[in-house]
Amino acid sequence: MQTVDNSKPEADRLNIGACVVLLSSREVHGPNARKVQRLTPKSLGVLLALARRAGQVVTRDELFADVWPDTMPTNDVLTQAVTQLRKVFAAADGGDDSTPYIETIAKTGYRLLAPVVWDDVDTTGATMEGSEIAAEAAPRSDAASTISTKPARELRRRLRRHVLLAVGLVLLTSTVVMAWLLWGRMSPEAPTDEVDASGTRVVGSPARPYRLITSNAAFETNPTLSPDGALVVFAKEAEGRSTLWIQSTGSTPPVALVATPADASDRFPVWSPDGRQIAFARFLPHAGCEVLLVSATGGDARRATRCDGTDMLSFSWSTDGRSLLFGSMTGAYASRGIRTLELASGRWSSLSYEMGADDSDYAPQYSPDGSRIGFVRNPQVGDLWVMDADGGNAKWLTNDAAEIRGWSWLHSDEIVFGRRVDSESRLYRLDVATRTLRDMGVDDARNPTVSRHGGNLAFMRDRPQFGLFRVPLKEGAGQRVRLFASSGRDSQPMVSPDGSQLAFTSDRSGTFALWWGRLAEPDSLRVVEGLRPEARQPMDWSGDARSLLVSGRDADGLPGIYEVMPEDGRWKKLAVPVREPLQAIYGGTPGTLLVVERGDEERMSLTLFDRTQTPWKRLASLEGVSQARLDRAGDRVLFTRLGSSGLWQVKPDLAAGSILPVNKEVPTRWRYRTWAVTGNGTVGYMSIGAGCASQFSVIVGDGASRCLDTDKFSSGNGMSLAPDGSAAFIALGIAEGADIGVMRVPKRAPRSVLGVGKWLPWLEKPLS
Template sequence: MDISNNEKPVSDRLLIGECVVVLSSREVHVPGARRLRRLTPKSIGVLLVLVRKAGQVVTRDELFAEVWPDTMPTNDVLTQAVTHLRKAFTSGESGIDGAAYIETIAKTGYRLLAPVSWEGQGSIPAGRSPLSETALVHGAQAGATHAADVPRRSIRRRLRRQVLIAVGLALLASTVVMFWLLWTAPAVADPDVVNTRGTRVVGSPERPYRLITSTAAFETSPALSPDGSLVVFAKEEEGLSSLWIQSTGNTAAAPLVAPPAQASDRFPAWSPDGREIAFARFHPGDMCEVLLVSATGGSARRVARCDGTEMLSFDWSPDGRSLLFGSMTGSQASRGIRVLDLVSGRWSSLRYETGNDDFDYAPRYSPDGKRIGFVRNPQVGDLWVMDADGRNARRVTEDAAEIRGWSWLGATELVFGRRVDSESRLYRLDVTTGLLRDLGVDDADSPSVSRQGRSLAFKRDHPRYALFRFPLGEQGGKPQRLFASSGRDGQPMVSPDGKRLAFTSNRSGTFALWWGRLDDPDSLQVIEGFRPEARQPMDWSADGHSLLVAGRDGEGMPGIYEVTPEEGHWKKLPVPVHEPLQAIYGSQPGSVLVLERDNDDRMRLTLFDRRQQPWRRLASMEGVSQVRLDRAGDRVLFTRLAHAGLWQVGPTLAQSSIRLLSTEAPTRWRYRTWAVTGTGKVHYLHIAPDCASQLTAIEQPDRSLCLDARRYGSRNGLSMAPDGSAVYVALAIADGTDIGLMPVAERVPWPSLGAAKWLPWLKKPLS
């Protein structure tokens, strides 16, 4: 680094947020951490450059020039240094999150957000030059012998002692008050014995929610009125959808508005004053419109056309004068978030940073109108939050997960549904602190929170999926159920020789990878030691000896695992990417194609040569959501984040070899329900008007077959027999959805004070 040695040293101890960095020994002291963290010299170099411009954006080029002068490092070197810094500043015990200290500025660089000062000095002035390592060591020696520091340390110790005494007295008083309240409070049943009393069985423990619908139809897309007294939902029957309304009590539902013949009404949204409901109406073909109707019913009026739109999303503004729309396709195409003025009918685009491949879905204003939340790239997405004017956009989840609906809970918290293993669960997230909590409701998604009340409505599923083999061709035949169980089976992937099947299942009580020989049901075995991902399909090697599986370890960290099923062994591969999501074997020996999300939140497909250590990058392309290899046609097939359809590219990922195969199939929602045979034919599983599971040849759309008219196929993977004689799919053998309702407790402020939990007058509303 080009650092002057003539500047007077400041100190050897650098205070960053709640952490202390001792520069001479490269140690990081984090409150509550069980062990000392030590930084590498390059990490220290990056930290000092960020400290010099604390609060300012430092570009990658600046960091390369100062920390790696006269060299040509890759982006991975800098990414690893920043990751090392974030891990050093992280402490789960004290709640410190290293990612909140150093912010990634997409496609630019990094910014140090935590307050910075040298011990014994004030805050660092902006633009001050960092010290050299020699100067820092000399500073440590000088600081250790400086007489003026002695009285300062003595004052700090006395002040610290007084603060600790005050905190101790406060905790003692809190404990006394809490004990008194518990002593005088009425007895509460022990949750472990809530269903028994003495020698008698009383009943089942109470669920945290209740179901307010229980019909044979599929109830979806619940929307709570602002006061939480009414709920509107879509009822799906025989391939069509209509809107119904009912109170949140046990009254029967009534139709809100009758759609025309062969039309479907979906996606209801209440106005802030509770007087109107916006919804989308889909007509046969591509015709689509957004309508408003009174909450008491009656005729609806159109406010916008949405012809040809896929993944439509919208919500009301807090003042009720406009609708906020997510990215749109079709005749009203828009890459980003837009606002529709309901009086003038004019559209205005929100100015904020978005990439060419980004699709922003389900935007919603916070109740106070100061923020907008949305899901970016919902296929493998995360939740984002930004100011209402588009500034300060930031990601608030980091799972690249399948987000299944979300809603604001006050001005600083979110509730969202997320697919986990074989189910979807509800989570509560504080966007200020990053604290994430499971709400304890399984098989739930599409949450809706009332604006004024503390009620939460959601859709609850109770499906069971089983594996089937459907014969194809002119002779056809009856479908065959495979490896029957009472669990949820999915992602069936047949081996290249057509004799073995790998799949995921929770049949043993935990979600795991299974495999077995198709001619021997008793050969079924589980592969333990890691948890497979349900988002992306696994991939067999050409010889059928091994599998590449995306999964997570015991700490939830993503990785790519190579499994040898016959031996029951697996190993985690050293894939040199930020967050691997899928991997398949390449067409050449030693080559692997990896789908990743990089440190700048971009989805990228990269071709690696794994015979070199570390793996060598050969080529890359961005914006890919899923990939498979057609060995017969010597081509790579893939779907994109920002577009529906299917593409192909040559095995070396040469840009000149990219070709569009289909403009409509697969859709964004069903980007995983396609497969390729050993002869190169591509098939797509989708829903047709009169068929729940329709199989269509993408490159020959006139060749289509209804596998099952009533049972729906899983959206997370299927496979074709190598010779194209059969398809292996997971079908719902038991299914149904209902609307659930539960109260949501307010967030209690000042969690460190026990009295706040028990004294109602100390509670504060979310703001």
């Protein structure tokens, strides 16, 4: 069968709508652009695939085959590329989405809507089509010269066909040879140990890619591996405090690394590059904090620096072991950006690099070769970033405002990290150059760490089961009651303003979904079909308790806001005119909505919309907001900030002059989602206290405090309070525990070389 390629030859300039794309530099120029936009290589590849078939639907499989040949990328990779294209064209063509460029075809693919014009490859008419057009447009007197060019064209066509045929034969021959080699290397089938009635072999469960080296009832967290991968140090959380332990990556019992004072907790161990020392943080009473160094063989610890009052402490070693690299800090030793501490002199040095006024950079780490620094920007809604070791060339690697749960360098150009997906955290590996993301097949995992030389990877494996509870908040008001019991993970219980209904998220049906039921009628419980909720932000009930706003994702993984009528099981996606909505609450007046969004340059803000107009009209905006709740009794909006701890208030119209602090200390930036408002304006807050796993405090009201459970931790992604403040609706861990897992670092996927790179490991050939 002959294949006819009728696509337009690609020039360096591609006109799409009102924008011009320069392919060689990956730049996008537009009439209203404030600055030149630049695409990633993969985003440009997706754009070219769509442009070649402009106006036609291009399936996701076709795009994967064109742009990611010989790899197995996740849907997130394609979604991220399309998201960047939409963002770039919107910025170049006016800064909004009023002129759509790329249309999503649900469950199928994408279509480029804007007109496409390819500039001529050669203005002298060197292309085949250009020559023919020029010949047809030539005057009759030039007919002889036109005829004389035909033999040359025919010769070029025949030559091209012969070249293509030769290349095809070479590829076919190489494929046959490789298949023969693989067939010859295949081992004979193993003898059948057991068979079922039909003669089919019975095999056991597939082997896990890891093994657990701890398995007791305590919480083992924050592992760090020695450079040779033979030893691991971790923190053990038990009886309201944390201590450090060291053991081999085998199954030998652990021993205490250092003596921890009875009133202190030791956390966040980090092994030095030479394997001789371990740095860690010691948290003391009354917000005291210090970073200490101890020999890997144990003994007395010495202080490197103080860190009093910080709520987001992070640090790692430099590649030469002479200094520590710190992320943003709060408290008495606050610093907005990343800086280094020289251990010998105690001198601090701040890195000079670009960051926003509300940005906080967490968990910085040098790459193994020392040339770059990776970090998480704004870990509450975080993305991975990388920059040169001197602070230059900072750029994002991920762009989905995910919950990043620990990360480490695999190699100098590859990263492993934990990321929350629905109700669990999974491990992913990320190619820094291509931004290709791959699921590692390890679920319920977080805080990965990689040995510098030993090829081992350790992580914290956490498999909690959360149940929903109604807990009375006054002494003598009765016992707590479990609600809608199941064997799944239930979270984000949101009680309705009338106190009769409860909405929550759960994986109890096997998939993560939104559930609803009447508290007095357990049999009313039902799932809201077809809606994929998000676990990052709480839902919000309307004042009449008939509907609620839920953040979620569509079939393409793009974030959106959904209005749900739970009793009927109906829902609709709202036309919120923002690029990345994260949370929505009903406004103080009918027809208004308040939306927490992440806009250009990943800035967070709270925006008030009039939804009665089409498109929605922006009425006001407030930057730096991470979460918001409406206090109807107090006629105010309460909110937390991305860049600092505390609670703030503003009028429902977001008038700038009405912003006031409510509590300057809590909620902390880490626990910005564990607070709620009652019908009378009281604000409750869930935290971890001394000797109390789930501590409830009234931070706006009478200041009362009560330990709801000494051992069981509450979920950190949402709670609610009864309208009269008599009870808290929380998700408590009913089957908890965290262990340390160890595995070999998986071999990296080979990059394609003429489509055969994926076979090279089987043939035991070294990769260049």
